[in-house]
């Protein structure tokens with residue numbers, strides 16, 4: 001008999017590590033984790049980790065003979081800045097990789113006669129606002145507003161949301177008998193901030209980078225202007241959002257893609273928060289014109305009413321709690337050690 005598992009791709013990444021930590025608290029689920037890289041030692045415990053590539057179809061053909069995949073948290077992706085340096089590679093990883101997994105989930109749903117849940121983190125990068133006047137006017141964008149991404153990563157995320165909806169609702173629509181569909185659910189995340197890991201290759205990274213640099217007493221040159229504003233979220237809330245959406249009964253959901261957010265800050269406000277905790281920090285602003293353009297195209301806030309109404313989404317960390325109770329004490333302790 002195949003072993004029933006939850007599969008997590010991109011498991012060694014920021015969200016992956018935080019999600020595994022959460023599952024490690026209970027014995028209820030078996031995890032099958034996948035990443036190009038090994039997992040950090042502390043996460044190894046009882047889970048099966050495969051070091052491999054999401055583009056390796058033979059690997060998945062082998063895995064489904066051994067495991068019954070009940071849910072996929074598909075976290076593997078190249079982030080926005082990195083994707084601009086290697087757009088074709090980004091397309092392969094972000095789109096082709098997702099397509100492979102959607103197909104696998106579709107086949108597995110049919111094979112076991114029950115929908116595989118497919119949880120997909122999307123991003124504010126799926127939006128593209130034309131200028132700062134409109135960005136200020138349409139502060140809290142709704143899911144269907146301004147879906148004109150300007151980055152390869154944003155295009156990839158938006159398209160994969162559509163692919164997910166297609167595989168959930170219309171896949172094999174001309175077949176004589178209606179197949180069991182997979183169950184695709186996605187959250188559009190703001191910039192995420194973890195106290196334990198530093199992001200790599202993103203464009204919202206200036207927030208967490210500022211904080212981690214300050215805690216290590218290193219100077220930091222922020223690559224966007226002081227007034228640049230985007231929404232952020234503390235990592236524990238991001239994990240909560242993924243888990244709540246995963247557990248929500250299908251009948252409660254009115255959409256497949258939901259905005260979720262916590263707090264919006266300008267880069268200056270972010271710096272002020274960091275300075276409150278680390279008054280000696282040396283933070284300057286040296287905008288990089290290209291990365292600035294990306295941040296300017298992202299919304300200043302997200303309207304997440306649909307998530308609140310359908311599956312009770314509420315962030316636990318507002319700005320003050322995120323900094324005072326999660327980020328600052330934890331980062332301070334880590335770097336002191």
Ligand code: AKB
Nearest residue numbers: 079080123202203204
């Ligand atoms: C990035 O900056 O690319 C990510 C994101 C906002 O999705 N952090």
